[in-house]
Amino acid sequence: MAPSKKKKVEKEGGKKKAMITVEVKKKMIEKHERGMRVADIARFYNKSTSTICTILKKKENIRGLDAAKGVTRVSKQRPRVLEDVEKLLLIWINEKKRAGDNVSESIICEKAKALYVDLVSKQPGTSQENEDGFKASRGWFDNFKRRSGIHSAVKPGEAASSDAKAAEVFAAEFQKLMVFDCYLPEQVFSCNETGLFWKKMPKRTYLTAEENAMPGPKPMKDRLTLLFCANASGDFKVKPLLVYHSENPRAFKKYHVEKSQLNVMWRSNSKAWVTRILFVEWINEVFGPAVKEYLLENNLPLKVLLLMDDAPAHPPGVQDDLLEEFKFIKVKFLPPNTTPLLQPINQQVISNFKKLYTKALFQLCFEVTEGTDLSLREFWKNHFNIVNCLNLIDNAWNWVSKRTLNSAWGNLWSDCVLGHDFNGFDQELEPPVVHQILSLGEIMGLEVNEEDIEELLEEYGQELTTDELMDLHRDQRLEVKEEISSEEEDKRAQESLTSNEIREMCKMWEKVQHFVEKYHPNKDVAVQTINLFNDNTMSHFHQILKRRQKQVSLDRLLGKISDRRPTQNPSSSPSPSSSSLLSHLPHTNYDSFQRQSAG
Incomplete structure (x- = not known):
């Protein structure tokens, strides 16, 4: 047998x-x-x-x-709605992780059941029996965890509420530490992340009403993550880290945006949230150099304390990842579940930034509609893009005042707050900003009131509904398709460029380079400018030539090998040579294959 x-x-x-x-x-x-x-x-x-x-x-x-992540086959026994549940569940888990919230097995299973009921109820002819058909069992959860790789996002037990007692104890210890180690407010920094729906208006505006009525993806649900950081004295803000789900949005190409020149550190991943790798990059490439320069310019001791919570992007060993020149930076973590009570950046700084962002958004809409023939509806639909958003973020972060940043430390380090008069601060600051937003809205004919603005800000922290999760999923897929399409356009443009044209251009650049080096009065400026152009521009064309030369050399080698093969029997049909077959491969795929073979 x-x-x-x-x-x-x-x-x-x-x-x-x-x-x-x-x-x-x-x-x-x-x-x-x-x-x-x-x-x-x-x-x-x-x-x-x-x-x-x-x-x-x-x-x-x-x-x-259209299978969920990790699924190997879709059988008739596996309902299509379950595929949708798992895809939306992954987005929901990523959003929770982005916010630093813990999720346990029981929380995930409850959310899965809620999504299932919600999706099934949207299908025509649904019965109560169908809605109760998915139990989110332990077996399902184990398979889902294995397929999706969410192990690091799942924590044992339930997510706890704010721990007031732990916050009180930590605040007392923190103030003693500041005195004992002689830290100045200029040397102590706080950082934290927040999500931003960058194309979102208050619900009652006609723009939002039209957006909600339209089928398909909702651009107003497009979200990015920002990491803000400033010191306790409030006189120094660090360049923010921005994480988006697209590496090269189409608007960047249209406006020739150089990411290295932005007022944020631009990074991307499919979920648009801060990861450990991105956080470490930001510390070593932005935070470290910036605070070092700031301290030296102000003749302050080279000593820094960075305060943060225990979000997934801030692992305890992050200090070990600091470059040697930034070992003067010490990292201190807030106790679990004390962020809402103690984290300075969370104490009205982020909410104030979002008010100021909304003000900048209304101001831009007003200026465009007043100074051009565009209607607000046309501008919003066809012209407002991520490049405009970056300018608004820069304006709003600049408008966050020194007083706001300093007063935010009142719950944790009251001694550093100027005048110790931080009670009632928000009431003094917020109304003028909100009133300016309302005035701009009234001029543009938008029906908004103070409650609408507060509701908009609260929505940033609310859990996404099933429809919003579906919108996010569609947006991400659409953005990926657009990026692939854009990359293919660039590739076709490169392939239409001949090697001789590139060589001729390189020769002309060499002539210009020699002329500038010879006759420019400031040799240092000339050399610096030439090197910058070589690194950022000419290197691209040199790489194309190098890649094509490798291709030609390999084709010749394979051709020689093919020529040395024994002559085939005339009666048998000739087989194409390796050379001719490989020459039909696109350069990028073939280069990738070469590296794999070499490995």
């Missing part, structure tokens, strides 16, 4: 056959359609050619699948 499947697996060394996810299958099909050979795809993914051929035969069916 033939051995069972289980025994066969044991005889082969106990290795379970690795299943290929739907996501990876789609990538295989995409590579093949871009010209990559079956054998090269098999080698790239370490699979047999027969497996790749089977996947390619079923490519039409696979393309039609």
